[in-house]
Amino acid sequence: MLITGRELLIESTFHALRAASMSIATVPISALAASPSAEAAAREWRGFLEFRPSQEAAKARPAHLLGEGGKPGWVYDLHWKKPRTTVDPIGCFLLRDIEVWRPGILVQDGQVVDDANLSTDVALSMARADAGFPSRFAERAQARRVDRPALIVAGPGHAIWGHWLVEFLPRVAIASRLLPPLREEWVIPLPHDTPVWVEDLLLAACNVRRDAILRYAPGQERLLFERAVIPTFCFSGEYTFHPYMREFYGSLAPASGAARRRLCLSRGGPALSANRPFAQRDFFEQEARRRGFEIIRPEELSLADQIVTLSQACALIGEYGSALHGSVFAGPGTVIGCIGHWNAIQMRLGEAFEQQGVYLTRGCLWPAAGRPMSIDASLEDIESFLDRVTSLLD
Template identity: 25%
Template sequence: MDDAIVSRAASGSINWKEPAPRSCIRGAVYTDSGDIVDDSERPGGTGSDLRVVTVNPRHLTGKERKEAADHVVRGPWLYAGSWMQQFGHFIVETLPNLWPLLRDEEAGAVRGLVAHRFTSRRRHPWQDAMVRPLIGEREIHVVDSTPATYERLMIPSRPYLYRTAISPRAAEVWKCVADRIAPEDASHPSRVFLSRTRFVDSLPKDAPGRARSYANSGAVDDLFRQRGFMVVYPEELTVADQVGLVRDAEIVAGAGGSALHLAAFMRSGRVIELGDKRSRTNLIATQRAIAAVKSQLIVHLPFHADFRGAFDVGSLDERLASIID
C-alpha cells in the first residue's frame, strides 16, 4: 500500500463487571483517505485470549491524519502487527507475520519492520533476538503515541487467528528462525522438560502467575529428571539457547503456557502438556494450534490434585510412563 497511515497506539483498562474483556488496545493501518485496513487489526478479546479487545475507529479523524502526514517514513516497510510483550504470544502472533521475508523478492526490498505496541511500552531483548534471524540489522519501529505515514507498506495476512485458524506460513517462519538462531554448539537432549519452578519462586507472593503453579513443582521437576528429561529453566537461558535445546528434541514437556510454545521451533517430535488449575483437562488452544500446523503428536496430562492441593506425582508418574516407556 502506498502512503499507508499507521495510527497511534493506545491501551487501557475496561472497568465493568464482566470477566472479559478487561483491557483494550488501539492501533491499525489506514489508507491515505483514512479508512481502516481490516487485515491490520488484531482480533481477539474473548475467553482466555489475554482478555484484550481491539477498539480502532473505522475512519481516522482529520487531526490524526494530519499528524501522520507530518511524520513521513520513506521506502518500503513490512507491517508486523502487534509487538506482543508476552513471550508465547510473540512466538505465535508477531513472529509469523514476518512470513513475506521468506520470499526472496520481498525479503531484500523492505527497509525494516513497523509494529504497534501492545499493552506495554517495554521492549525486551528477546524480541529483537527472535526477529533478527529474518531481518538482520534493519530497523524496527514500534509505534506508540505518534502516528506516521509510510511511503510504501506491506500488510500481510495474519497466519494465526486465535481459536479460529492457523496457516502453514506460521510453521515456515518458525522453521527458518530455528535453523538460523540456534548456536553452533547447542546441546541436543532427546527429552526436555521446561520447568516454571524458579520463575514462579522469583515472583511476588501475590503475583497472578503463582495461581497456576504447583505447590510441589520441585517434585514434578524431579520426576521428569528421573524419567530421563533434561530439566530446563528457560528464563535463565538466552532465546537462542532455548530454541537450540528444543529444536532437535524427541519429546518436549512442560506446563501449559508461554514456555511450552517453544515447541513451535521443534523440527519433529512429541509434546506433553501438563494441566494446571487453569487448564486441568484440556489443551491450551494455542498449543493445539502449534501442534496442528507442525503435525506434532501432543498429549495433555490432566491436573489431579493430592490431599494438599498439589500435583499428584504418583498418578502423574503412571500416566507419564504409559506415554514414554
C-alpha cells in the same frame, strides 16, 4: 467446555463494548486492496500478493486429556474445537497512506483497517476499552510521517515470546520471502516497550537488522507511512495453521542427532511465579526430575541455545504459557505436556507439527475479580500427568 483467555477477552470485552454508544469505524482490508492482479497490485502498491495458496490443514489429532468436560479420568479424544479443513492463502497486502496508532490498530482515512483476524479483534477490543482512545481518534492529531515503507507485523502481545512465535515472526518470514527487494528498505514499527530480545529474535530468525526497527510511543504518537506491507498471519480462524508454519520453523531448527532429552520448562523465577501461582510447583519439578527431566528456565538461555535445546527434546512439559510454544523447534513425535490452563493454540501446533499432546486442566482456576490465574492440582493428578507423558516415551 474450556474457554481460552483470549476468548474471554473477546467475548467479555469486545462484544460488551461493541454494544456501547462509543464506536470505531472500520473498513475491511480487502476493500482497500482491490487491485485485479498481482502485477497491478505491485505497480500501484494497492492489492494482495499471494505467497502460498489455500491448502489442506493438518487433521485434528486426539490428545490425552484430564479435566476436560468434567470426565473423571484420562481420555484420549479430540478437543471440541476442531481445526478448519482448509486454510486461507497467505501473502502480503500492499496499502498506501497507513497510520500506525498502536499494535493492531492501523488507520486509513479515519477508519481502522480490519483484517478479520483474532489479533485485530483483540486490538479493537482494547481500543474500545481505552477511555482516552476516542478523543485521540477524533482529534486527528498530526502524525509523524515516515518516508520508508513499513513492514507491519506486531499486534497485541508484542512483548510476549509466544505471540512472536505463533503470530508475528512468521509474518516477517512471509514478507521476506515474497518481497526480497524491499528487505533493505522497510522499517518495522514496534512500541517503545518491546523487549530487546525481540530484536535478537528478528535478527537470528529473519536476518532483520536492528536499524530496521522503528520504535514509537503508542498513545502519544502516530506514524504515517505512504507505503505499507501487511502480511497475513500464518493461520486461519482460531489457529488452524498453514503448512508454511512448519516449513519455516523447520528451516531454523539445527540439524542434530536423535532427540532424546526430557525437558521441563520452569516458571519458577520470582517474576514469573507471581502472576500465575502454582501451589505444587516444587512438587511438580521434583517429580519431573525423578523421571529424568531436566529443569530448564528458557529466559536464562541465549536464543540460539534455546532453539538447539528445544530441538533435542523428545518430551517437552511445563505450565500453561508462552514457553511451551517453543515446541515449534521440536521435531515430529515429540510429546508436549501442558499442566494448567491451555487454549487451542498448543493443540493446533501439535497437529501442524505432528506432536503428541497431554493436558492436565483439573484443579486450575481461570482469573476472576481479585484472583489471578492459578493452578492448584492434586499431587495425585500431577503424578498421573507425568506418568502419562513418560508412558508415551517407552
